[in-house]
Amino acid sequence: MxxxxxxxxxxxxxxxxxxxxxxxxxxxxxxxxxxxxxxxxxxxxxxxxxxxxxxxxxxxxxxxxxxxxxxxxxxxxxSKMKNPPKSTRDERRGIFCRASWxxxxxxxxxxxxxxxxxxxxxxxxxxxxxxxxxxxxxxxxxxxxxxxxxxxxxxxxxxxxxxxxxxxxxxxxxTIGFEPDQPITDQCGTCNKCVEACPTGALIQGGQLDSQKCIAFLTQTKTFLPDQYRKKLGNRLYGCDTCQQVCPENKGKDFHLHPEMEPDPELAKPKLIPLLTISNREFKETFGHVSGSWRGKKPIQRNAIIALAHFKDKKALPVLTELLYKDPRPVIRGTAAWAIGEIGSTSEETILNKAKKTEKEAEVIREIEKGLNLLNNKH
Known part of the structure; x- marks a missing residue:
């Protein structure tokens, strides 16, 4: 042959x-x-x-x-979910990018x-x-x-x-020498929609990405999310689809060719508050088979806290307070303190001040102070 x-x-x-x-x-x-x-x-x-x-x-x-x-x-x-659940005022939801469905x-x-x-x-x-x-x-x-x-x-x-x-x-x-196929000519032309739409300016120019600014990358980090990106995150829990969604080449493209790629709507758009108290075992059992779980639950929980702050969800305040006081992870405690400042009113000052008295980690204390400043600015 x-x-x-x-x-x-x-x-x-x-x-x-x-x-x-x-x-x-x-x-x-x-x-x-x-x-x-x-x-x-x-x-x-x-x-x-x-x-x-x-x-x-x-x-x-x-x-x-x-x-x-x-x-x-x-x-x-x-690219589209059948019967996606709605994020409502009573139950705010986050979103995993399409590549993690x-x-x-x-x-x-x-x-x-x-x-x-x-x-x-x-x-x-x-x-x-x-x-x-x-x-x-x-x-x-x-x-x-x-x-x-x-x-x-x-x-x-x-x-x-x-x-x-x-x-x-x-x-x-x-090592088999097959005849190579011809590359396809670039079709982007003068279109620059993705570069203009990138929420953080991570697309420096067409075809050049600063990964350190890319939301898809930032959602996977395990440290504190830099301040300048927190408001840009929205309700994204893992990944970002903005540059794909605005692309004219993707208009009307939605293929359901592989049953194993079909999203479970409750996992692709999960309720945010329950994510904050999910155990390691529950997280693994629920999300372990999706690509967005590869960094573990901590980045997802940090992003969920930021999403609740984005929605100004007052129903999240009790669980955020619990995390601030009791969670062993500084990133979660600190992000919760900042979120309390984003969501709360002056009555939350006592919560943050109490935490500040007992907190040992300098980074968490800084986040508590950010939270207090946010509350003070609401006076």
């Missing part, structure tokens, strides 16, 4: 296992990406979640000796990639392969762009003609 025939067979097979798009790229070094990553590093734009070795991120042959091809796959995920996409894509690996092993027993999703060394987007899956949009997402940017990406490096 020729490589051209094997490629056709693999494309046909990929459709039967639930791969929405497949593309083939050469395993040559990603020289442009290397330059871009060095600039990102110099300017401190990285998130810290990436593979630190830029050589490994840009040279596929360092991952598989004799690598000739990278196979890129894309799976489309839904349904089963963790890492598991879904690994399943598809494993099937492709087994398919290739059967056809070419001496071929070597390695696959990865998101947390691997290679840049999923750079691979997908080279493989003709889509173009790299100004919002730093891969935009496919068929599914917009609502796609999960994964790739497989192999």
């Amino acid at each position: 020729t490589h051209a025939q094997l490629k056709d067979e693999l494309i046909a097979y990929s459709k039967t296992i639930g791969v929405d798009k497949i593309g083939f790229a050469s395993a040559d070094p990603f020289l442009q990406l290397k330059d871009r990553l060095l600039i990102q590093q110099e300017r401190g734009y990285q998130s810290g979640f990436e593979e630190p070795d830029i050589e490994k991120r840009t040279e596929p042959k360092k991952l598989v000796e004799g690598a000739r091809t990278i196979i890129s796959i894309a799976l489309a995920y839904p 349904g089963k963790d996409y890492h598991d879904v894509l690994r399943d598809r990639l494993k099937k492709i690996e087994l398919f290739l092993q059967e056809k070419v027993p001496d071929g070597k392969t390695i696959s990865m999703v998101d947390t691997g060394e290679l840049s999923d987007r750079a691979v997908a762009e080279r493989a003709g899956i889509g173009w790299s949009g100004k919002n730093c997402a891969i935009i496919t003609p068929e599914f917009g940017s609502y796609v999960y990406l994964g790739e497989l490096v192999t």
